[in-house]
Amino acid sequence: xxxxxxxxxxxxxxxxxxxxxxxxxxxxxxxxxxxxxxxxxxxxxxxxxxxxxxxxxxxxxxxxxxxxxxxxxxxxxxxxxxxxxxxxxxxxxxxxxxxxxxxxxxxxxxxxxxxxxxxxxxxxxxxxxxxxxxxxxxxxxxxxxxxxxxxxxxxxxxxxxxxxxxxxxxxxxxxxxxxxxx
Amino acid sequence: xxxxxxxxxxxxxxxxxxxxxxxxxxxxxxxxxxxxxxxxxxxxxxxxxxxxxxxxxxxxxxxxxxxxxxxxxxxxxxxxxxxxxxxxxxxxxxxxxxxxxxxxxxxxxxxxxxxxxxxxxxxxxxxxxxxxxxxxxxxxxxxxxxxxxxxxxxxxxxxxxxxxxxxxxxxxxxxxxxxxxxxxxxxxxxxxxxxxxxxxxxxxxxxxxxxxxxxxxxxxxxxxxxxxxxxxxxxxxxxxxxxxxxxxxxxxxxxxxxxxxxxxxxxxxxxxxxxxxx
Numbered sequence: 417x418x419x420x421x422x423x424x425x426x427x428x429x430x431x432x433x434x435x436x437x438x439x440x441x442x443x444x445x446x447x448x449x450x451x452x453x454x455x456x457x458x459x460x461x462x463x464x465x466x467x468x469x470x471x472x473x474x475x476x477x478x479x480x481x482x483x484x485x486x487x488x489x490x491x492x493x494x495x496x497x498x499x500x501x502x503x504x505x506x507x508x509x510x511x512x513x514x515x516x517x518x519x520x521x522x523x524x525x526x527x528x529x530x531x532x533x534x535x536x537x538x539x540x541x542x543x544x545x546x547x548x549x550x551x552x553x554x555x556x557x558x559x560x561x562x563x564x565x566x567x568x569x570x571x572x573x574x575x576x577x578x579x580x581x582x583x584x585x586x587x588x589x590x591x592x593x594x595x596x597x598x
Numbered sequence: 599x600x601x602x603x604x605x606x607x608x609x610x611x612x613x614x615x616x617x618x619x620x621x622x623x624x625x626x627x628x629x630x631x632x633x634x635x636x637x638x639x640x641x642x643x644x645x646x647x648x649x650x651x652x653x654x655x656x657x658x659x660x661x662x663x664x665x666x667x668x669x670x671x672x673x674x675x676x677x678x679x680x681x682x683x684x685x686x687x688x689x690x691x692x693x694x695x696x697x698x699x700x701x702x703x704x705x706x707x708x709x710x711x712x713x714x715x716x717x718x719x720x721x722x723x724x725x726x727x728x729x730x731x732x733x734x735x736x737x738x739x740x741x742x743x744x745x746x747x748x749x750x751x752x753x754x755x756x757x758x759x760x761x762x763x764x765x766x767x768x769x770x771x772x773x774x775x776x777x778x779x780x781x782x783x784x785x786x787x788x789x790x791x792x793x794x795x796x797x798x799x800x801x802x803x804x805x806x807x808x809x810x811x812x813x814x815x816x817x818x819x820x821x822x823x824x825x826x827x828x829x830x831x832x833x834x835x836x837x838x839x840x841x842x843x844x845x846x847x848x849x850x851x852x853x854x855x856x857x858x859x860x861x862x863x864x865x866x867x868x869x870x871x872x873x874x875x876x
Contacts, residue, residue, distance in 0.1 A: 440635070440636050440813065441634070441635065441636035441637065441638075441646075442634070442635050442636060442812050442813040443632060443633070443634050443635075443645070443646060443647060443812075444632065444633045444634075444635075444810045444811075444812045444813070445629045445631070445632050445647075446630070446631040446632065446633065446810055447629065447630030447631040447632075448628055448629060448630060449626055449627065449628050449629075449630050450625075450626070450627050450628075450630040450741035450742075450743055451624075451625070451626040451627075451741075452624070452625060452739050452741065453623055453624035453625075453739060454623040454624070454737050454739050455623070463623040463624070464623055464737055465623065466736075467736055467737070486737065488739075489624075491626070492630065493630070494630060494631060497671075497672070499671065552664075553666065553670055553671060553728070554671055589736060590736060591736060591738060592736060592737050592738070593730060593737075593738050593739075593740050594737060594738070594739055594740065595728065595730075595739075595740040595741060595742055596739075596740075596741045596742070597671055597672065597726065597741075597742045597744075598630060598631050598742075598743075598744050
């Protein structure tokens with residue numbers, strides 16, 4: 417019996433040594449967290465909680481200014497790409513009926529809005545290649561041409577243009593997602 | 599004449615941001631970048647770590663998780679890793695929505711289920727999990743943690759492994775008493791594959807390493823210079839294979855590793871070369 421137990425232990429030790437080979441299941445966490453916040457550029461302690469455009473004329477354009485744009489607090493410990501995408505989710509019915517969701521496009525149209533970003537210093541150039549894509553994914557275009565380095569907090573300015581025609585008079589909320597991708 | 603109710607041309611549209619005060623302006627998710635090696639093929643497996651979403655607000659938040667291929671959000675990602683063939687293989691134990699109570703975190707274990715095929719051994723895949731809070735507001739912060747997945751090594755697969763070139767095994771271990779090893783490179787295309795091979799260690803500058811030294815097998819510059827490859831330029835005929843011999847004259851006293859970088863194919867690929875003094 418002792419021989420059997422010793423033999424079993426020897427087999428177990430061999431197995432343990434063998435298991436400590438390069439092909440062991442193992443995990444390496446390179447970056448513990450991804451962490452970004454959207455803040456008011458003028459008062460970085462405050463969240464960027466509202467860009468209230470109010471009532472807008474058809475095709476009206478509004479730009480974020482030098483003092484009221486977005487500061488992205490970058491708490492990531494790795495260079496990141498910042499990307500955006502936008503869409504309008506289904507809005508609740510209003511007195512005018514069920515609203516038709518506005519779609520993001522390269523140029524405004526009926527129920528099609530247009531949002532675009534630029535970055536760095538104000539006034540920055542709103543390049544047409546930086547129109548917010550409208551899919552459920554951010555797409556390949558990044559906000560900054562190079563990855564955002566650790567400790568750098570980029571500033572983003574948005575421009576928004578109301579559709580040239582609307583099917584309803586309901587209030588609309590456009591959603592812009594700012595995503596950090598290592 | 600047809601009339602639609604409330605369809606008079608309107609002078610004004612509204613772009614009011616009604617719910618912005620409830621929007622999510624910050625997001626913190628763990629892990630950020632993670633590498634997992636030795637993932638079993640053909641077995642539904644827990645990867646032994648959770649995806650955690652930290653809710654630092656006073657509201658309950660729902661986080662939507664979507665697994666995406668790198669090519670869906672990047673033109674170029676980490677060298678050595680191809681996009682995962684099927685994003686449904688990687689998933690969260692608790693589904694693709696996580697609910698986090700105020701000032702707490704939501705977490706769910708990450709699992710993977712790779713189909714049982716020799717094709718999927720020896721693979722290095724990259725995949726993102728896009729995490730988006732589901733609060734209605736105009737601006738929302740989101741993040742996409744990166745997962746680098748390496749499947750179990752299989753030295754002699756019955757069919758060529760996926761990838762151009764297919765590699766088997768994708769990792770080898772040299773020892774004091776086992777100084778040579780062979781690796782098969784497969785060309786599964788219909789044209790000649792010309793490859794350049796070199797020993798390699800990634801840039802270890804913080805945050806920029808494209809491939810990680812997993813476990814306790816540290817990258818070692820001396821070992822990188824101390825082992826040799828039988829061929830540094832390889833031409834593989836269509837649908838054929840070649841054997842590569844790797845040997846070492848250098849014997850480190852502690853566990854270490856270096857890489858063989860393979861260039862010339864559509865994506866850069868790597869072979870991990872480990873040294874174990876025991």
